[in-house]
Amino acid sequence: MNEYNKEWEYRISQSETLRHRIRELDIAAPKNRAITLPRDTAAQIEIAVNTIRHENNQMQIRINKSEALTEASDITNPPYDHISIDCGSTSNSTTRDGRSWTAENTKLLSDNHQSVAATPLTPSTPETPYTSARLSYSQFNYSFPVTAGPKFLRLFFYSTTYPNFDTLKAKFSVKAGKFTLLQDFNASLNAEAGNDPGNQDILFREYCINVEDGDEKLNITFTPSTNRSYALINGIEIVSMPPYLYYTNISKVDTEWPQVVEGPPYSILNNSALETMYRLNVGEREISPSLDTGMLRRWNVDDDYLTSQSGPSVDYGRTTNLRFTLLTPNYTAPDEVYRTLRTMGTNGSTNMMSNLSWQLPVDSGFTYLLRLYFCELNPLIVRAGDLRFNIFIADQLATDWADVLVWTNNQKGVPVVKNYVVLFYPLNHKKPNLILKLNPYSETSRFKNAQLNAIELLKINNSNGSLAGPDPDSPPQTSVVSSPTSNSKSGNTTITLVAIAGAVSGALLLSFILAFFLIKRRNNVAVHKGSKQKDGTSRGSGSSLLPTNLCRHFSIEEIIAATNNFDELFVVGVGGFGNVYKGYVDDGSTRVAIKRLKRGSRQGMHEFLNEIEMLSQLRHLHLVSLIGSATRSMR
Numbered sequence: 001m002n003e004y005n006k007e008w009e010y011r012i013s014q015s016e017t018l019r020h021r022i023r024e025l026d027i028a029a030p031k032n033r034a035i036t037l038p039r040d041t042a043a044q045i046e047i048a049v050n051t052i053r054h055e056n057n058q059m060q061i062r063i064n065k066s067e068a069l070t071e072a073s074d075i076t077n078p079p080y081d082h083i084s085i086d087c088g089s090t091s092n093s094t095t096r097d098g099r100s101w102t103a104e105n106t107k108l109l110s111d112n113h114q115s116v117a118a119t120p121l122t123p124s125t126p127e128t129p130y131t132s133a134r135l136s137y138s139q140f141n142y143s144f145p146v147t148a149g150p151k152f153l154r155l156f157f158y159s160t161t162y163p164n165f166d167t168l169k170a171k172f173s174v175k176a177g178k179f180t181l182l183q184d185f186n187a188s189l190n191a192e193a194g195n196d197p198g199n200q201d202i203l204f205r206e207y208c209i210n211v212e213d214g215d216e217k218l219n220i221t222f223t224p225s226t227n228r229s230y231a232l233i234n235g236i237e238i239v240s241m242p243p244y245l246y247y248t249n250i251s252k253v254d255t256e257w258p259q260v261v262e263g264p265p266y267s268i269l270n271n272s273a274l275e276t277m278y279r280l281n282v283g284e285r286e287i288s289p290s291l292d293t294g295m296l297r298r299w300n301v302d303d304d305y306l307t308s309q310s311g312p313s314v315d316y317g318r319t320t321n322l323r324f325t326l327l328t329p330n331y332t333a334p335d336e337v338y339r340t341l342r343t344m345g346t347n348g349s350t351n352m353m354s355n356l357s358w359q360l361p362v363d364s365g366f367t368y369l370l371r372l373y374f375c376e377l378n379p380l381i382v383r384a385g386d387l388r389f390n391i392f393i394a395d396q397l398a399t400d401w402a403d404v405l406v407w408t409n410n411q412k413g414v415p416v417v418k419n420y421v422v423l424f425y426p427l428n429h430k431k432p433n434l435i436l437k438l439n440p441y442s443e444t445s446r447f448k449n450a451q452l453n454a455i456e457l458l459k460i461n462n463s464n465g466s467l468a469g470p471d472p473d474s475p476p477q478t479s480v481v482s483s484p485t486s487n488s489k490s491g492n493t494t495i496t497l498v499a500i501a502g503a504v505s506g507a508l509l510l511s512f513i514l515a516f517f518l519i520k521r522r523n524n525v526a527v528h529k530g531s532k533q534k535d536g537t538s539r540g541s542g543s544s545l546l547p548t549n550l551c552r553h554f555s556i557e558e559i560i561a562a563t564n565n566f567d568e569l570f571v572v573g574v575g576g577f578g579n580v581y582k583g584y585v586d587d588g589s590t591r592v593a594i595k596r597l598k599r600g601s602r603q604g605m606h607e608f609l610n611e612i613e614m615l616s617q618l619r620h621l622h623l624v625s626l627i628g629s630a631t632r633s634m635r
Contacts, residue, residue, distance in 0.1 A: 081146045083238040088117035088132035097298075098290025101128045101235065108142050115140040118162040126202060129235025130158035135165050137230045139223045144238055148213040150247060150270060152295060153220070155181070156235030157203035159191035165230055172231030173468075175221045176209055179273040179461055183468035184225045187232065193472035206297075207467065208246050208458070210270035239295055242331055246274055246369065246458060256327065258369060258419035261398045266421040268369060274458040275467045277368070278360055280305065282452050283340025284313040293331040302342070302455065307435075308357040311345030316377040320413040328415045333454060338375035338415045341453045344440070348448030355392075355437040356450045362424055362434050363469035366459050370420045370434070373454035376404040376412050381447065384410055388441035389450035394422055394434055401441055431472075473582070558585060563594055570594075 085108070086093065086101040094100045109115070115136035125131050134140070153176055161167045170187035173180065182205070191201045211218055218238065222231035243249075248257050248267040257265035268274070280302040281287055287299035316339050324330040344351040362368060370393060381387050384405040391399040398420055408414035424432060434457065438450035461467050562583035563570050572593060573580040581594040 081151060081238055081240045083144060083146070083236070084129075085142075085236045086129045086132060087134040087233050087235055088119070089128070090117075093128045095127050097288050097296075099128075099237070099296065104132075104134065108144060109134075110141045110143060111139055114138045118165065120158060120160045120162055122160050126158065126199065129156050130202060133158065133162060133232050133234045135162055135230055135232040136222070137224055137227070139221065140231070141219060141221045142236065144218045144220070144236075145216060146211055146218050146238060147240070148211050148215065150208060150210045150241050150243060150245070151218065152237070152239040152241055152297075153181075153207040153209050153218070154235075154237040154239075154296075155205045155207075155233060156237070157187055157191075157205075157232065158234045159187040159201045159203060162232070165232070169229050170232055171225040171229040173223045173225065174231075175223075176207065176273070177211075177215075177219060178465050179207075179209065180464070180466040180468050181205065181207055181273075181275070183466065184471070185468070186471045189471045189473075206276040208241070208274040208276070210247065210272075237296070241295055242329070243270075245332065247272070258421045259398070260421045260423070261393045261396045263421075268421075268460060273461045273465070273467060274369065276456070277362060277459055278305070278455060278457040280358075280455040281337055281340065282313070282342040282454055283315065283336070284342070285315075285336065285340060287334055287336055291334055291336070293334055295331070299334070299337060299454065302358060305358045305360055306342075307359045308355055309345070310356055311343045313340055313342050314378075315340045319379070320377050322375070323411065323414050325414060328417050332415065332417055333373055337373055337454045339377065341375070341451050343451045344438075344449050346449075348440070351440050351448045351450070352442060355439045356452070357435060357437040358455065360434045360436070360455075360457055361431040362457070363459065364424050364432050366424055366462055366467075366469075368422045368424065368434065369456075369458045369460060370422055370436070371456040371458075372418045372420070372436075372452060373415065373456075374404045374407070374418070374451070375415045375453055376408070378451075381405065381412075385444060386446040387449060387451070388445040389438050390441055391418075392435075392437040392439070393420055394424075402438075554585070559583070559594065562592065566596065 084099050084101045085104055087104050089103050091103050092101060115134055117132060118135055119132050159167060159170060167188050172185055174182040187203060190203055194200055222233060224231045247270045250267055254265040257267055260266045279297060279299050281299040282302050284301055286301050289296035289298050322335055322338055344356045384403055388401050388403045390397060391402050404416060407416045422434060438452060440448040440450055459467055562585050563581045566581060570581040570583060571579050572582045578596045581596065583592050583594045585592055
């Protein structure tokens with residue numbers, strides 16, 4: 001266990017204990033006097049200060065040889081809370097990431113007369129806390145006694161089948177105090193949309209919530225969305241954090257507050273809640289919770305979000321000591337975050353024509369806190385002006401002439417965290433992208449480059465006190481079709497696509513034509529000769545412009561439902577006839593693409609009908625096959 005964790009475990013609550021700890025480090029600590037500490041010891045003392053509610057707010061500690069002044073009153077924390085509950089379990093355990101999980105205490109539960117503890121029915125189960133769960137078809141609630149102050153709240157889910165609980169029926173909402181964290185959360189859909197192949201069924205959410213003085217409890221409520229769905233939870237973790245790690249210290253001048261991109265300073269008060277969207281170590285190395293600064297945060301690699309070419313990540317090791325300040329205390333991030341970074345590469349001419357960029361999908365309709373981490377350790381960068389670059393956020397210039405050594409008054413090894421606020425107003429897209437770009441400043445910078453150590457992005461609750469985003473779209477469904485002439489093996493898959501045509505220009509007549517196609521993914525997958533219609537599927541309404549024997553007919557109502565009334569969010573491309581939409585038919589079991597004929601398109605109704613008729617009569621392993629259509633006429 002590193003010194004940081006040891007100090008947090010001490011849970012120091014009195015200044016006398018602090019002075020005793022300083023004496024253990026062979027340092028004299030006269031009461032009410034400023035003292036000068038060796039650099040290597042300064043971090044340990046600052047951690048001790050951060051874990052107490054010091055009764056003497058005037059005590060001062062001079063940190064490092066730079067004589068940077070840190071006041072204990074500025075960095076004190078409330079008493080330390082660390083709760084890790086293995087829901088549904090009756091025994092304690094420790095996991096590889098350094099967490100110690102406590103068996104569930106049912107006294108923390110209320111409304112639990114219908115909730116049950118269960119273990120997954122999967123042959124192989126990930127480690128704790130995913131080996132057990134608390135599940136219920138009715139609402140249940142946990143009430144945790146905690147101290148006042150900001151906390152990390154982490155929820156762990158394992159989307160799988162449990163005894164008497166089908167995976168697909170896990171749909172629920174979660175509230176913590178007055179905040180809605182999840183709303184009608186479909187665990188199965190979210191698990192399938194995850195981008196971790198090794199842990200596809202595991203879900204994790206992290207929040208920041210402040211517990212007000214006098215509350216002394218954090219209540220977490222799980223509510224099934226319908227009387228046929230259930231709620232589940234596998235693990236709950238609550239960890240204290242420093243008071244102004246993410247929240248704004250409004251006693252400071254507003255130049256130290258987060259800055260709205262192309263706007264004024266912005267304060268994030270402790271009556272807000274936040275959700276961690278991304279925490280990325282740009283140095284291409286994951287940092288496990290056990291290596292965090294005592295708060296058990298995980299720092300993921302940025303590879304999945306990097307959208308530009310870059311040079312190899314750089315690790316400066318221990319060549320220069322890190323020197324922390326009051327603005328950037330040592331608990332902000334592990335040392336490894338500040339010692340590793342990503343640059344554009346060494347070719348300045350190439351760098352001037354490109355960006356170092358990341359793309360982060362977010363939920364529209366929310367405000368976000370974007371934290372960028374920097375630390376200058378490059379031995380070639382010796383003075384302010386050697387490396388300058390621009391920072392663009394959401395295609396807006398957030399900072400020009402960004403220069404780490406300007407920010408640190410020409411001191412190397414001093415970490416800096418820059419905070420920006422980005423507003424995403426409601427858009428047609430469920431998941432717009434927050435795009436971050438860095439590019440060299442061309443005129444005066446000695447080195448044509450840009451660099452970054454880490455990225456954090458946190459969502460701020462909306463005016464309704466909600467952090468809940470939409471569920472992802474249903475994933476593609478696989479299907480197996482056979483042909484009398486095919487020797488294809490069962491299990492091979494096809495993707496079903498739909499083309500929708502619509503709108504004939506003419507007086508008083510509006511028609512929608514739909515054509516359904518199968519596109520093979522492998523050469524050895526055959527397509528069937530006829531369309532298989534599921535029970536209950538209507539045969540169409542209104543007069544059809546196509547012979548009924550050519551293909552399956554759908555009602556226009558089914559297609560409107562499949563595309564959410566031709567929502568622009570569902571547009572995946574544009575063809576000669578018009579927009580192409582994604583959608584779901586057969587009660588959502590089949591994912592399709594839908595082409596809709598647009599009034600005034602280059603190709604008209606006659607050409608489209610000819611195409612449908614021709615395709616409906618073609619059956620070959622390597623050709624697209626028509627499987628259905630629909631029409632609608634309105635006078």
